[in-house]
Amino acid sequence: MREIIPNKDGRIQVEIFPSRLLNAETAEILLTELNKVEGVFRAMIQGPRLPRKVSAGPGTGEDVRHTARKIVQIADTAIELSISVGRIRLEIADADVKEEIRTVCERILPFPFEYRTGHFFHSKATVSDYAKHGANANPSMLGMMDPKANVEDQVCILGAQKSD
Amino acid sequence: MAYKAQYYPGATSVAANRRKHMSGDLEKLREVSDEDLTACLGHRAAGSDYPSTHPPLAEMGEPACTVREAVTATPGAKAGDRVRYVQFADSMYNAPATPYFRSYHAAINYRGVDPGTLSGRQVVEARERDMEEVAKEQLETEMTCPGLAGLRGCTVHGHSCRLQEDGVMFDMLDRRRLENGTIIQDKDQVGVPIDRKVDLGKPMSEAEAAKRTTFYRVDNVAFKDDKEVVEWVHRVWELRTRYGFQPKN
Numbered sequence: 329m330r331e332i333i334p335n336k337d338g339r340i341q342v343e344i345f346p347s348r349l350l351n352a353e354t355a356e357i358l359l360t361e362l363n364k365v366e367g368v369f370r371a372m373i374q375g376p377r378l379p380r381k382v383s384a385g386p387g388t389g390e391d392v393r394h395t396a397r398k399i400v401q402i403a404d405t406a407i408e409l410s411i412s413v414g415r416i417r418l419e420i421a422d423a424d425v426k427e428e429i430r431t432v433c434e435r436i437l438p439f440p441f442e443y444r445t446g447h448f449f450h451s452k453a454t455v456s457d458y459a460k461h462g463a464n465a466n467p468s469m470l471g472m473m474d475p476k477a478n479v480e481d482q483v484c485i486l487g488a489q490k491s492d
Numbered sequence: 493m494a495y496k497a498q499y500y501p502g503a504t505s506v507a508a509n510r511r512k513h514m515s516g517d518l519e520k521l522r523e524v525s526d527e528d529l530t531a532c533l534g535h536r537a538a539g540s541d542y543p544s545t546h547p548p549l550a551e552m553g554e555p556a557c558t559v560r561e562a563v564t565a566t567p568g569a570k571a572g573d574r575v576r577y578v579q580f581a582d583s584m585y586n587a588p589a590t591p592y593f594r595s596y597h598a599a600i601n602y603r604g605v606d607p608g609t610l611s612g613r614q615v616v617e618a619r620e621r622d623m624e625e626v627a628k629e630q631l632e633t634e635m636t637c638p639g640l641a642g643l644r645g646c647t648v649h650g651h652s653c654r655l656q657e658d659g660v661m662f663d664m665l666d667r668r669r670l671e672n673g674t675i676i677q678d679k680d681q682v683g684v685p686i687d688r689k690v691d692l693g694k695p696m697s698e699a700e701a702a703k704r705t706t707f708y709r710v711d712n713v714a715f716k717d718d719k720e721v722v723e724w725v726h727r728v729w730e731l732r733t734r735y736g737f738q739p740k741n
Contacts, residue, residue, distance in 0.1 A: 351657045376653055376662055385646025387665075387682040394666040396656075412662060414654060439657075 339369060341449060342426055344416040344433055345442040349375060354436065355413040356400035361432045363403050363486060367421030368429075370449065372472055375414030403486050417448040499600075502721040506713045509706045513593040516601040518633035522693035529628055532643050532690055534680025535576045535620060542620050544572035566604035568619020578627040579615040579681065580641055581648040583661040586705040586712060587640035588696070589614075589630070593706045597635065598626050612651035613644060631692070634704050638675035639695025642668060645681030659695065668692060 350358065355373070362368060378397040382390045399408050420426060430443055449471035456475035457465055473482040499514035500507055512518055527538040536543060546552065549570050554560055582589050589597075591614035595607035598616045605626060608615040616626050630636055631643075639660045642650070650662040658670045668677035675692040679685050696704065708715035716722060 347654060348657045348659075349654050349662055354657060376649065376664060378666075379664060382647070382665060382683040385682040387646070387680075387684040390684050392665055392683065394664075395669060396666070412656070 339419050339421060340423070340426065340445055341417065341419050341447055342429065343442075343444050343446065343448055344418075344429070345444070346414070346437055347440045347442075350413040350437075352396055352398040352400055352409050354438075355409065356402065358416070358433070358436050359400070359402050361436060362416070362418065362429065365420075365425060365428050365432065367425035368418055369421070370419040370468065370472065372417045372449070373411065373413050373415070374417070375411040377411055378409070402484075405484050405486050407484055419449060499596075500721075501724045502718040504713045504718045504721075505703060506706055506708050507718055507721060509588070509704060510593055513589060513635055513706060514596045514600055516597060516629075518629070518635060520633050522632055522638075524628065524631050524690070524692065526624070526628075528688070528690040529624060529631065531686045531688055532677055532680055533576070533578060533624070533627065534645070534682060534684060534686070535574075538688075542568075542571065542573050545574045546572040548572050566619060566622045568622040569604060571619075571621065573619040573621055575617055576620045576623050577615050577617045577645070578623055578630075578643065579613055579645050579648070580630065580636070581613045581644045581651045581661070583640040583650070583655065584652050584707065584709075585640065585655050585661070586698075586701040586707055586709065587651075587661070588637050588701065588704045588706065589635045589641065590706050594630060594635065597630065602626050613648040637696040637701055637704075638668065638692035639670065640701060643677070643681045647683065659698070670695065 359371070359373070362371065378394040379392055380397075382388055382392060396412050397409060399406050401407075418429065420429065426445070433441055433443065451467070451470065453461070453465050453470060454475075457470060460475045461469070469479065469483065473479065497515065500510045502508075502510070524532075530536065531538040549565055549572070580589070580591075580594060582591065582594075591609045591611070594614040594616075595609045598605045598607045602618070602622065602625070604618055604622050606617040608617070616623060618626065627643075640655075642661060642663060644650075644663075644665075644667070647665050649664050653662040656662055660670050660675070663669075665679065665683035667679040667681075667683060668675050670676075674694050677686075677690045677692055678688070702712050705712065708718070
């Protein structure tokens with residue numbers, strides 16, 4: 329088994345890679361359950377895009393109205409899923425949390441999944457990050473989003489109102 | 493003894509399926525009406541006449557030409573149809589056809605077609621009614637599973653994505669989806685909504701798709717398990733390498 333190498337904060341990063349693309353309902357249940365696990369600091373979901381409009385070909389500009397593009401409720405935050413969830417990356421506290429997350433996935437996902445540890449969020453600002461966010465970028469935002477997108481569109485801070 | 497074409501080597505189910513696709517000896521699994529097919533292709537309104545790009549050949553007064561006399565024109569060419577296309581994307585997760593075998597099927601079994609083979613999609617260009625004949629055969633027979641393949645004129649993304657939870661190939665433009673156990677298409681090839689819901693039939697089960705596929709996969713029938721195919725692939729590569737080796741001095 330591979331050794332778990334924590335980052336400088338002592339945190340570890342894991343990736344959940346299901347063998348099927350999740351539908352919105354399963355993604356909502358899984359993300360809600362993962363949110364309940366103590367010791368999850370950051371999460372990123374990734375998968376093929378569900379565009380609002382056709383962007384190529386003779387149908388350019390037509391509304392897609394993809395049936396998988398739904399609003400999901402995670403804790404007190406509503407998020408519009410603009411992707412079909414195919415990969416979830418998490419930054420967590422320690423190996424105990426890792427095993428707890430594995431149990432949650434085994435309970436919720438009706439098909440096999442890959443579960444691995446690694447370094448998935450970059451820790452130093454790239455040139456793109458510098459161009460987009462400047463020299464004083466929030467380090468916890470690094471690797472969380474497409475550098476071309478707006479932070480408000482792609483990043484949700486769950487429980488932000490409570491902590492305020 | 494009459495010559496019998498040997499299309500593809502190999503003793504595995506994948507090799508047998510490849511021979512079926514190439515020879516056109518295909519099992520019909522579903523029915524798609526002409527109007528539904530026309531709607532899904534999206535080149536003209538369902539039920540309308542074929543627009544033409546030139547008058548029928550019989551009215552044109554063709555020049556004397558031995559090639560024109562030797563080669564009978566296809567029905568689409570005779571009528572002066574426009575050239576139009578059909579394009580399929582097939583999932584790498586055991587879809588029945590692969591782009592190459594769709595091309596072989598079209599090129600071997602039909603005249604006047606121009607198949608184009610790409611990594612994740614396959615296009616056939618032909619006179620409109622000739623193209624519809626190819627599309628109809630490919631759509632109605634074991635060459636296509638409606639869940640694992642799709643008519644995609646653009647935004648073909650999905651052939652190499654994991655399948656969705658319901659076992660259907662991902663489609664960014666949501667042209668077709670699983671509804672009550674069958675695949676329903678309500679947009680044309682390029683994602684423009686159509687005036688009907690076309691029932692493309694039930695998707696194949698995982699076991700049936702694994703049986704009918706022309707994909708070699710290590711989790712089904714591995715390429716290396718087909719000794720005769722490996723031998724012939726090696727032979728073709730060796731001969732083309734030798735042929736290409738041309739020392740100049």
